[in-house]
Amino acid sequence: MTLYSAPDQALLHAAVEQVWGSMLFEAADPWPADVPADFETGLQAHIEIRGGWNGRLLLTCNSDVAAQIAAALLGMGPDETVDELDVHDAVGEVLNVVGGSVKGAIDGAMTLGLPGVRASASPPSSEESLVVSWRGSPVHVQIVPDAEGL
Amino acid sequence: MRALIVDDSRAMRRIVGRILVDAGFEILEAGDGQEALDVLAAQGGDLPVLACVDWNMPVMDGLTFITQVRKQVEWRSITLMMVTTESEQDRIVRALAAGAHEYLIKPFTGDALVEKLDLLGLLPTTVGDHS
Amino acid sequence: MTIGHEAFTFVRELVRAESAIVLEPGKEYLVESRLVPLARQGGHKDVDAFVAELSTRRNPAAMRLVVEALTTNETSWFRDTDPFTALRQTVFPALAKTRSKREIRVWAAACSSGQEPYSILMTAQDTPELSGWKVDMLATDLSLEMLERARKGEYSQLEVNRGLPATTLVRHFERLGLGWRISPALAAQVQFRQLNLMRPFPAMGKFDVIFLRNVLIYFDLATKRDILRRVRQVLAPDGHLFLGAAEMTMGVDDAWERVPAGRSSVYRIREEQRTCVP
Structure with a gap:
């Protein structure tokens, strides 16, 4: 198979690993199945994919994880703080690059939307989530296809 | 530069910006294609030698920006490089056809x-010094 | 900062034990630069801390990664640029004048994951003098794993970003999932084979061009000399040898002479030695 007709979790994980490894200098190991992937309150980034497959990707993580991801992306030291605007922007950009990689692997003419980020207090539905570990904390990445008939 | x-x-x-500063550049920034056109227009004759351009942006996307830049004879000297998560073969071909030099x-x-800058002849020193 | 003496010694001994490759003093920078990504991935503050933990805990997986990081070649396309410019502008046109069978044989002697042999073939296609010629490419490596990767010709997004002009990417590759695959036409031109440079070469005829870049640096002087002597036997008398930028034949095997080729240089067998080659 040269290209995918729809994104799956393996493709998504490979895309996340590539972005983590090259831009954040971290491994994106799968979250262990026997540990609850707790989520309290934090950020949710979203980006749309349109074309032969239609849906969204979501990335959800706790606020402190989001700040760490932003600091890693920007190459900042552990004692430097990233302001909230930059955290939103950085997490959105991380999902943007993941989304672009995933979209490029899908067959046909596809378009990628612009990323958006908002505060979120509702945990993502875990059965559909790819959960990867960020320095011992969970990051949820989801593929959400548009509902049939919409 | x-x-x-x-x-x-x-x-x-x-x-x-950080990578370009390390390679000896001074930096101008714009958040979308239209803002970038405005920045270029404001420079008069003192143009940047390089523009690194994202594809998906609000207001004006990077492909449109490149097409606009290429229409202006006085901006011919600017080297254009797409830096984007758009990665399909036909996207790259379109950007190159529109006038991007690298991708x-x-x-x-x-x-x-840094290696792309070297390909474009925009590196004051050799790649080996940066690795 | 540079790697400490203790850490360097540990790594040198580990690599020597696993690969017979000797990292002489002076290779500290090489060790440091190759191990920084591993140290960072492991959350260590620097290479010394990473190696210190490695030397106490001896985690086999981490040790293997260290050996691999120090024994596999860098994997940029058109690595160093200048040798490929020299191929296109000097070496290939010169060969085109003298090879009446319209066929050139090239050996990439440490092909790693394949970027070098494929880069040579792409360069041949960009050489007008070789239009319509057959380029017979042999690519060898010590590592079966690397050969398998090279044969498949599949590269990640990160790998095709390295030194590959965008025009070349869209011309010679196609998308494959998250990454890219070399065009079947190009892959079909390469014969991949395992070869240990330290052992006698198998029968493989004579080559017009040999790439032996950034390999000799890992061997001791006697081995270097032996390899260069045997390379002379498989290079056409008027053939061209490419070494890494930091490598030279002087003082190792003086049957070679260094000849400028563009901004690069190639090694050729001295005139008076050409008749002596068995």
Whole structure:
């Protein structure tokens, strides 16, 4: 198979690993199945994919994880703080690059939307989530296809 | 030497900016294609030698920006490099046809950007000094 | 900062034990630069801390990664640029004048994951003098794993970003999932084979061009000399040898002479030695 007709979790994980490894200098190991992937309150980034497959990707993580991801992306030291605007922007950009990689692997003419980020207090539905570990904390990445008939 | 970075992500502008500063560039920034055109117009004759351009941006996307830049004879000297997560073959072909000189796909490492600068002849020193 | 003496010694001994490759003093920078990504991935503050933990805990997986990081070649396309410019502008045109069978044989002697042989073939296609010629490419490596990767010709997004002009990418590659695959036409031109440079070469005829870049640096002087002597036997008398930028034949095997080629240089067998080659 040269290209995918729809994104799956393996493709998504490979895309996340590539972005983590090259831009954040971290491994994106799968979250262990026997540990609850707790989520309290934090950020949710979203980006749309349109074309032969239609849906969204979501990335959800706790606020402190989001700040760490932003600091890693920007190459900042552990004692430097990233302001909230930059955290939103950085997490959105991380999902943007993941989304672009995933979209490029899908067959046909596809378009990628612009990323958006908002505060979120509702945990993502875990059965559909790819959960990867960020320095011992969970990051949820989801593929959400548009509902049939919409 | 000056470089213009056109990207709607502040984080990405900082990342690209830091690599370019290390390579000896001074940086101009714009958050979308239209803002970038305005920045170029404001420079008069003192143009940046390089523009690193994202594809997907609000207001005006990177492909449109490149097409607009190529229409202006006085901006011919600017080297244009797409730096984008758009990675399909036909996208790259379209950008090159529109006038982009190089194309760097996100995610990228600092070395990869420096190597592209070397390909474009925009590196004052050799790649080996940066690795 | 540079790697400390203790850490360097540990790594040198580990690599020597696993690969017979000797990292002489002076290779500290090489060790440091190759191990920084591993140290960072492991969350260590620097290479010394990473190696210190490695030397106490001896985690086999981490040790293997260290050996691999120090024994596999860098994997940029058109690595160093200048040798490929020299191929296109000097070496290939010169060969085109003298090879009446319209066929050139090239050996990439440490092909790693394949970027070098494929880069040579792409360069041949960009050489007008070789239009319509057959380029017979042999690519060898010690590592079966690397050969398998090279044969498949599949590269990640990150790998195709390295030194590959965008025009070349869209011309010679196609998308494959998250990454890219070399065009079947190009892959079909390469014969991949395992070869240990330290052992006698198998029968493989004579080559017009040999790439032996950034390999000799890992061997001791006697091995270097032996390899260069045997390379002379498989290079056409008027053939061209490419070494890494930091490598030279002087003082190792003086049957070679260094000849400028563009901004690069190639090694050729001295005139008076050409008749002596068995």
